[in-house]
Amino acid sequence: MKPILAQLSAAVSDAMRRALGDAATGVDPLIAPAKDARFGDYQCNAAMGLAKQLGKKPREVAEQIVDTLDDAALTMIEKPEIAGPGFINLRLRRDFVETTLDAIPPAAEADRLGIETVDPSQRQTVVVDYSSPNVAKSMHVGHLRGTIIGDTIARALTFEGHEVIRQNHLGDWGTQFGMVILGMWHAAMAAHRGEPPKYLQRALGELRSAVAAGSEAKLAYLKQVAVRSRADYDADPTGTQIFEPFLHDCRTKSLLDLNDIEAGYLYINALTKEAAGTPYAADLKDPKDVAKMMQRGAADDAQERLAREIAIEITLRECNRVYRRLGVQLTDQDVRGESFYEPLLSGVVEELRASLHEYKSAPDGTRAICRVDQGAVCVFLEKPDGSPAYKGPQGDPLPMLVQKSDGASLYATTDMAGALYRLAHAVRHPIQLRSEKLATALKKLGGGLGAHRVIYVVGAPQKLHFEMFFATVRALGWTRQPDGGEARLEHVSFGSVLGEDRKMLRTRSGESAKLADLLDEAVERAEAQVRSTESDADKRRGFSEEEIRSIAQTVGIAAVKYADLCQNRNTDYVFSWEKMLALQGNTAPYMLYAYARIRSIYRKGVESGQVSGDLSRSAIRLEHNAERALALRLLQLPETIDAVGDTLLPSVLCEYLYDLAGRFMSFYESCPVLQCEDAGLMASRLRLCELTARALKLGLGLLGISPLERM
Ligand code: ARG
Numbered sequence: 001m002k003p004i005l006a007q008l009s010a011a012v013s014d015a016m017r018r019a020l021g022d023a024a025t026g027v028d029p030l031i032a033p034a035k036d037a038r039f040g041d042y043q044c045n046a047a048m049g050l051a052k053q054l055g056k057k058p059r060e061v062a063e064q065i066v067d068t069l070d071d072a073a074l075t076m077i078e079k080p081e082i083a084g085p086g087f088i089n090l091r092l093r094r095d096f097v098e099t100t101l102d103a104i105p106p107a108a109e110a111d112r113l114g115i116e117t118v119d120p121s122q123r124q125t126v127v128v129d130y131s132s133p134n135v136a137k138s139m140h141v142g143h144l145r146g147t148i149i150g151d152t153i154a155r156a157l158t159f160e161g162h163e164v165i166r167q168n169h170l171g172d173w174g175t176q177f178g179m180v181i182l183g184m185w186h187a188a189m190a191a192h193r194g195e196p197p198k199y200l201q202r203a204l205g206e207l208r209s210a211v212a213a214g215s216e217a218k219l220a221y222l223k224q225v226a227v228r229s230r231a232d233y234d235a236d237p238t239g240t241q242i243f244e245p246f247l248h249d250c251r252t253k254s255l256l257d258l259n260d261i262e263a264g265y266l267y268i269n270a271l272t273k274e275a276a277g278t279p280y281a282a283d284l285k286d287p288k289d290v291a292k293m294m295q296r297g298a299a300d301d302a303q304e305r306l307a308r309e310i311a312i313e314i315t316l317r318e319c320n321r322v323y324r325r326l327g328v329q330l331t332d333q334d335v336r337g338e339s340f341y342e343p344l345l346s347g348v349v350e351e352l353r354a355s356l357h358e359y360k361s362a363p364d365g366t367r368a369i370c371r372v373d374q375g376a377v378c379v380f381l382e383k384p385d386g387s388p389a390y391k392g393p394q395g396d397p398l399p400m401l402v403q404k405s406d407g408a409s410l411y412a413t414t415d416m417a418g419a420l421y422r423l424a425h426a427v428r429h430p431i432q433l434r435s436e437k438l439a440t441a442l443k444k445l446g447g448g449l450g451a452h453r454v455i456y457v458v459g460a461p462q463k464l465h466f467e468m469f470f471a472t473v474r475a476l477g478w479t480r481q482p483d484g485g486e487a488r489l490e491h492v493s494f495g496s497v498l499g500e501d502r503k504m505l506r507t508r509s510g511e512s513a514k515l516a517d518l519l520d521e522a523v524e525r526a527e528a529q530v531r532s533t534e535s536d537a538d539k540r541r542g543f544s545e546e547e548i549r550s551i552a553q554t555v556g557i558a559a560v561k562y563a564d565l566c567q568n569r570n571t572d573y574v575f576s577w578e579k580m581l582a583l584q585g586n587t588a589p590y591m592l593y594a595y596a597r598i599r600s601i602y603r604k605g606v607e608s609g610q611v612s613g614d615l616s617r618s619a620i621r622l623e624h625n626a627e628r629a630l631a632l633r634l635l636q637l638p639e640t641i642d643a644v645g646d647t648l649l650p651s652v653l654c655e656y657l658y659d660l661a662g663r664f665m666s667f668y669e670s671c672p673v674l675q676c677e678d679a680g681l682m683a684s685r686l687r688l689c690e691l692t693a694r695a696l697k698l699g700l701g702l703l704g705i706s707p708l709e710r711m
Pocket of ligand 1: 129132134169170171415456458
């Protein structure tokens with residue numbers, strides 16, 4: 001099955017070219033699905049523009065195009081009508097729709113409904129950077145969107161036939177690590193003193209209450225910690241007696257989980273802040289010093305690096321659990337954290353200074369220059385007229401910082417390094433670099449991934465960062481392909497998940513809601529729903545305990561995912577249990593029930609024995625309008641998936657699936673299936689049931705939802 005839209009576009013383009021010659025060669029035929037079925041299935045809107053260009057009447061141009069359509073086109077569509085100022089209404093021929101559906105091969109293991117993959121010449125390497133949580137922070141609802149939107153995009157592009165490289169850009173680098181490691185050190189010492197587990201959570205609570213109780217209580221608390229820390233430090237000055245063995249034990253025993261690590265980070269953060277300027281600061285280690293230790297190199301840093309690695313492992317263990325529950329395909333193989341780019345960072349700064357010491361322009365005319373400003377290395381971006389492309393709150397030029405005055409690199413530096421790694425390829429896309437250091441470091445990392453398209457699935461607050469960073473990459477020429485094309489850099493932005501109060505979703509205690517807890521609650525609520533139906537004598541389905549739990553699992557998780565994916569990702573949405581678990585409307589329960597219901601109709605039909613032999617041999621017959629409307633929608637699955645790959649909007653797929661299910665319901669209301677008297681027609685209708693179920697399953701599968709056969 002090929003996308004209808006593309007086939008129509010090709011046929012109309014061809015007619016345009018033959019009718020109007022050069023003027024129409026390469027002009028987009030502007031084909032779009034018709035808004036109103038009375039005007040056909042698709043519409044071509046190109047005549048108006050062409051007429052203007054040619055100085056002709058639009059209807060005349062439209063007629064010329066229609067008259068030039070060849071026989072091949074007319075096996076697909078009826079002779080088109082021209083409407084209004086020159087719209088060409090395209091209506092698919094009934095026999096074309098029937099034979100196209102007839103040609104869909106029987107369901108296979110990884111069913112694609114016979115949808116072809118892109119032509120090898122169009123096959124792209126696409127990097128999708130998504131989820132990208134930070135070490136020592138458990139995933140909260142904010143990570144939900146990026147994780148599932150990114151996963152759907154990756155699945156859709158893979159389905160289209162592109163080579164998709166998933167990259168989980170884990171935040172595993174930077175100054176916060178000093179705090180994380182110090183937190184782990186406190187935990188190790190507490191364990192050594194024989195304190196019970198969850199020490200860091202307790203310490204954080206104690207510190208917070210001491211601060212709340214006033215400065216005297218706070219100082220008393222700090223003093224106690226300072227004295228104890230000094231003693232701890234004296235007991236293990238090199239860290240090799242207590243700290244290091246503890247770290248090794250973390251790998252084999254579950255001494256620390258992500259909540260501990262997170263509490264440790266928060267604890268040290270607060271402790272450092274509260275101790276600043278007091279006499280106790282000197283006795284507490286400075287997290288900045290610890291972070292710096294990781295930059296001494298080789299064996300000197302071994303302990304800090306080990307601690308960091310363990311914090312990463314613990315974080316990923318937790319993330320992987322969430323990914324598995326969400327049906328998200330990320331694995332440890334996809335983790336390419338910020339630290340991966342560390343070897344490129346100083347080279348990137350050197351490259352920027354060498355390459356952008358004079359203005360360079362991106363294809364859109366934005367120009368970039370790299371200058372040192374107050375000791376920091378900055379990239380300034382300007383519009384073609386020389387005015388600043390980005391301004392600070394005071395209207396002054398806002399640069400992108402790649403190196404602080406103390407020499408530290410920043411988030412943008414890592415992203416620059418990441419973009420180079422993702423775009424460059426030793427063979428397919430060698431990038432000329434001025435910095436020898438950078439070229440060598442890149443080579444050591446394998447030369448790069450050679451992406452034609454790099455997609456960053458990151459929330460809207462980082463919009464400015466991505467604009468500036470993309471402009472810089474483009475100005476450097478890193479996106480320019482050897483064939484003259486431009487690699488695409490795209491920021492897939494998304495809004496926030498809001499609570500019923502329209503503020504950021506939080507738990508009752510005011511913390512941002514943890515994703516894992518949210519999923520637990522979703523499954524609990526779904527289970528309660530199933531149990532309540534089961535306790536109703538009229539509605540009971542007689543599910544076993546095991547089935548109830550598996551239905552709850554599927555419905556609960558799918559409800560959370562679908563409620564998110566069906567929203568246009570650019571807007572914020574209000575998280576509502578009622579809405580997402582509703583059985584009516586564009587919700588997961590509705591879609592899942594629709595699927596199970598269609599499957600059950602199909603099974604009954606086949607089991608009834610009224611249709612004989614191999615169903616796939618009986619022809620599709622589209623006699624009723626409702627049959628045709630459903631059939632047409634089935635044919636539009638390929639172009640819908642392509643639209644997701646283009647627009648990177650998963651909601652486009654959800655709308656399609658919802659509409660498809662709706663058309664099935666109308667069909668089922670007006671066209672008897674199981675009661676159909678005509679065996680041939682019954683077989684055709686059963687096939688429509690089967691194809692609809694397969695389309696729903698395929699579509700839901702791209703959202704990472706596997707529907708149940710019975711529910
Ligand atoms: N870890 C970052 C955050 O939580 C997201 C990283 C997104 N990817 C990127 N290449 N910048 O904000």
